Structures are given as structure tokens and as C-alpha cells.
Amino acid sequence: MQQQNDYKKHxxxxxxxxxxxxxxxxxTAPIIRRSADQNYRFYPDNDFYYFTGYPEPEAVAVLIKSEQKGERYILFNRRKDPAQEQWSGIRIGQEAALKEYLVDEAYPIDELMNKLPELTSNKEALYFTWGRYTSFDETIKNCLNKIRDKIRAGFKIPDHCINLESIVSEMRLIKDSQExxxxxxxxxxxxxxxKQAMRACYPGSNEYQVKAELIYGFLKQGGMGEAYDSIVAGGENACILHYTVNNQPLKANELLLIDAAAKYNFYCADVTRTYPISSKFTGEQKAIYEIVYEAQLAAIKAAKPGICWLExxxxARRVITSGLIELGVLKGDIEELLAQNAYAPFYMHRIGHWLGMDVHDVGRYKENGQWRTLQSGMVTTIEPGIYIKPGLPVDRRWWGIGIRIEDNVVITDSGVDILTIDMPKKASEIEMLVSEK
Ligand SMILES: [Mn+2]
Known part of the structure; x- marks a missing residue:
């Protein structure tokens, strides 16, 4: 029940x-057919879940604010069905929804079209996220048309249709203490x-074996599994940002970039570390590693309420550019190189993204055309990287090195709270971890 109170607060x-x-x-989200008689694993719609904590498919939450009746939370959900439950598990039903999910009124989902026009008519405003689920767009259209049919009896459709998504996204962007x-x-x-996965990493093992250890670790500790498709990229595969094939052998003296994280109670981590497969960085790898490490520390240090996202x-761009100049990978004046985005062939993504129920979480990045400022309660990744694809016009000794370091931070009143603080990060700590078998 404690958990249900958290959703009630939302x-x-x-x-x-x-x-x-x-x-x-x-x-909530629809069930999606995978093939033949199999469906994809069901995940509730995150906006729906944020307000309901309700796990079953085929459900619609209706929130009504009215002067006469106050605030009401109505849930349309599946009926109890002993025959179906025999095959695919217990269904919550209406009675338990009232008791356990703090619902004010619960009706079977098959009554939605009977009840929805009446609930919607004569309201000033209808909040809804258009275009997310075509079938629900259709439901809304049918509902409004049913109200139009009764216009001569004094019913009317809402005057305002408001995009719910933008309101919910901004709410979800600021996390409460439970989240x-x-x-x-x-x-x-x-x-x-x-840490466990790195014990399975040695020259001659395969990317998929390391991935298997990651998934094992996520599930073994009560997580929901991967928060996103794991990236387990040995050697130059690390230069492909979203490499998810994960089926190549790991070679001595190469690097292994792991961008993989668990989902827990519908909330995602998003973590990247880059490890030397033979437990010692080569001189070149170490040199690049140190630049990414310094860029990441500097970006974390910059993060606090009131600073602009772009800062x-x-x-990070400045640290990366100056580091690459020092190594001779870039040549020229730092200010000119920054102005020309000379880092871009090596660092082509952004410093981070919001993190929450979605791994690339909802919430605007700009307001009135300006990068927004950070606020207490926002959660972001900080993840600079350097990727030197073979063939780039730099000394060949740098080719195939791909490094990213990614942590998850909460913006607090005074700075940041690093959620991934226990992840080894210093080059020496990383080498130590890989050598512990
Ligand atoms: Mn990320």
C-alpha cells in the first residue's frame, strides 16, 4: 500500500x-503481437503507470476534476475470468482495484464505450495524449461523436483539448524522493x-557471454532485466554508438565498452564503463581514457541547480578538445577548434539525457528556444566519450579506440548526488576490477 500512496501523490x-x-x-499500452500466437512482453505505458502503478494490460485511467463531485480516479480494467486466469495468471478485477490500487470507481474495460461519453460530456477541457496509440485515438473520436449525437439533449464535447503529454513529461522530469x-x-x-560481468571477460571469451552475466546480475538482484538493449562492444565495435549485435570474440589488449543497466520497479539506470580486456590499458588507450575521465569529472563538477544544460x-567539449590537441590527434588553436566543432568526428553525441522511467526520459531540453537550467530533482546521465574509428585521418595507433564513461546523477540543492557512485571509474580501479577473477 505504501507504494500505491506514491502513485496517488502523482x-x-x-x-x-x-x-x-x-x-x-x-x-495503458496495447499488447503487441510478436509472431504467430506469441506477444511481445507487455510493458505498461509509462505515463499511465506513473499515475496508477497498475500493471495489467487493457486498462484506462480516467481522472475527473469537477466542482460537484470533487476529484475522482476511475479505472477501467479487465474483468476477473477464472478460465483465462487458469492459463495466464490472476487478473486483478474491479474489487481488488478499489481496495489495493486506491481507485475510487472501477468498471470492466468492455464498458468503456458505454460510460466514457457521459463522463466526458459537458467538461470544459479534455486532457489526452494524441497520436500515441492509434486505437485509443479512435476511441476518443468515437466518444466525442457519441456526445455530438446528443447535442440536442443538452450535451456538449469539451471546449478545450489539451495535450496531456507535455504536462506529464514535465512532472516526470522532477523526481520525488521515492522515485x-x-x-x-x-x-x-x-x-x-x-562487476560480476567483468569476471566473465577475458581474451577469447565472447561479447554475448559478458552480456549473459549482465542480464543474470540484473535479474538475480530483483531487477526487471535490461533497461535497454545492452551494448557489449569489444575493440573497434565500441566506435558504433548503439552496437547491440554483441556476438564477437574479445581480443587481448583491446577494450570492452559496456553500456548496460538494469530496470528496477519501472525505473532505469544507464551506465557505461570501458574496460581493458587484458586488465591493463595500453599507453594509447590510457591516454584517451584519461581525457574522457577528466571530461566526465569536469561535467559532473559543472552540474548544479541554475546552470544551463549546455554548460x-x-x-566536456573543451576538455576533450584540449586533450586531443595534447596527444596530437587535433592540431591548432583550442578556441578555433572548438568553434569549428573539430571534436565532432571523435565525440558526436550529447553529454547526457534525462533518466527515469524511460531511459531517454521525457521532459523538454529547451525552453523558449534556450537550453534550460538544471533544477533540484532532475536526473540526468553524464556520458562523454571519444571514438576513433579506423580510417579517420589520425595516426593509426589511435584507431579502434572507443571509450565512454557514463554515470547517473540527481541534481540536488547544492550540486549532484551520483547514483552510480560505487562503480569503479579511475583507470587504476578499472584495471584492478578486471584483474580480480
Ligand atoms: Mn545514456
Missing amino acids: REKLFKAMLPNSIALLP IAWLRKAAEITTLAH MELT
Whole structure:
């Protein structure tokens, strides 16, 4: 029940944001066919889950704010069905929804089209996220048309249709203490799994074996599995940013980039470390590693409330550019090179992204055309990298080195709280971890 109170708090926030005499509709995600008679594993819609904590498919949450009846949370969900439950597990049903999920009214999902027009009519505003699920767009259209049919009886459709997504995204962007606890747990599970996976890494083992250890670690500790497709990239595969084939042998003296993390109670970690497969960095690898390491520390140091998102980015670009000049990979004046984006062939992605229920979490990055400032309660990754693809016009000794270091941080009142603080990161700590077998 404790957990259900957390979702209730989210609903209260939404009620507060809603106009008087309005209705918000949140469907969960549809079940998607994979092939023949098999479906993809069901994941609830994250916006729906954020307000309900309700795990079953075929559900729609209706939030109504009215002057006469106050605030109501109505859930349409599956009926109990003993024959189906025999095959595919217990269904919550309406009675348990009322008791265990703090629902004010619960109705079977097959009654949605009977009840929805009445609930929606004569409201000032309808909140809904258009275009996410075609079938629910259709439901809304049918509902509005049913109300139009009764226009002569005094019913009317809402005057305002408001995009719910942008309101919910901004709410989800600022995490409360319970959400941060779940994110921390996801980070802790990830840390242990990375450490364990590196025990399975040696010259001659395969990327998929390391991936297997990661997934094992995520599940063994109570996580929901991978937060996203794991990237386990040996050698030059690390230069492909979203390399997920993960089927190549690991070679002595090459690097292994692992970008993999657990999901815990619907919250994601997102962590990258780069390890020397033979447990010692070569001179070239170490030189590049140190630049990425310094860039990452500098970006973390820059992160605090009130700074502009872009400041972390510019800080990292400067450290990377000056490091590459020192190694002779880039040649010229630092200010000119920065102005020309000379780092871009080596560092082509952004410094980070919001993190939460989605690994690339919701929430705007710019406001009124300007990069927004960081605020307490935001959670972001900080993940600079350097990737030197073979064939780039630099000394061949750098070819095939791909390094990224990624941590997860909560912006606090005074700076940051690093959720992945227990992940080894210094070159010497990384070498130590790989050598411990
Ligand atoms: Mn990331």
C-alpha cells in the first residue's frame, strides 16, 4: 500500500494542474503481437503507470476534476475470468482495484464505450495524449461523436483539448524522493552486475557471454532485466554508438565498452564503463581514457541547480578538445577548434539525457528556444566519450579506440548526488576490477 500512496501523490499533482471541470484520459499500452500466437512482453505505458502503478494490460485511467463531485480516479480494467486466469495468471478485477490500487470507481474495460461519453460530456477541457496509440485515438473520436449525437439533449464535447503529454513529461522530469530511491536501487543492481560481468571477460571469451552475466546480475538482484538493449562492444565495435549485435570474440589488449543497466520497479539506470580486456590499458588507450575521465569529472563538477544544460556540454567539449590537441590527434588553436566543432568526428553525441522511467526520459531540453537550467530533482546521465574509428585521418595507433564513461546523477540543492557512485571509474580501479577473477 505504501507504494500505491506514491502513485496517488502523482495523481494529486495532476489534479492540481488540471482546469476546473475537466477530464484526463490515460490508456495503458496495447499488447503487441510478436509472431504467430506469441506477444511481445507487455510493458505498461509509462505515463499511465506513473499515475496508477497498475500493471495489467487493457486498462484506462480516467481522472475527473469537477466542482460537484470533487476529484475522482476511475479505472477501467479487465474483468476477473477464472478460465483465462487458469492459463495466464490472476487478473486483478474491479474489487481488488478499489481496495489495493486506491481507485475510487472501477468498471470492466468492455464498458468503456458505454460510460466514457457521459463522463466526458459537458467538461470544459479534455486532457489526452494524441497520436500515441492509434486505437485509443479512435476511441476518443468515437466518444466525442457519441456526445455530438446528443447535442440536442443538452450535451456538449469539451471546449478545450489539451495535450496531456507535455504536462506529464514535465512532472516526470522532477523526481520525488521515492522515485530517486528506485533509481538508486537500479543503479546499485547495475553496479554489481557490471562487476560480476567483468569476471566473465577475458581474451577469447565472447561479447554475448559478458552480456549473459549482465542480464543474470540484473535479474538475480530483483531487477526487471535490461533497461535497454545492452551494448557489449569489444575493440573497434565500441566506435558504433548503439552496437547491440554483441556476438564477437574479445581480443587481448583491446577494450570492452559496456553500456548496460538494469530496470528496477519501472525505473532505469544507464551506465557505461570501458574496460581493458587484458586488465591493463595500453599507453594509447590510457591516454584517451584519461581525457574522457577528466571530461566526465569536469561535467559532473559543472552540474548544479541554475546552470544551463549546455554548460556541461561545453565543459566536456573543451576538455576533450584540449586533450586531443595534447596527444596530437587535433592540431591548432583550442578556441578555433572548438568553434569549428573539430571534436565532432571523435565525440558526436550529447553529454547526457534525462533518466527515469524511460531511459531517454521525457521532459523538454529547451525552453523558449534556450537550453534550460538544471533544477533540484532532475536526473540526468553524464556520458562523454571519444571514438576513433579506423580510417579517420589520425595516426593509426589511435584507431579502434572507443571509450565512454557514463554515470547517473540527481541534481540536488547544492550540486549532484551520483547514483552510480560505487562503480569503479579511475583507470587504476578499472584495471584492478578486471584483474580480480
Ligand atoms: Mn545514456
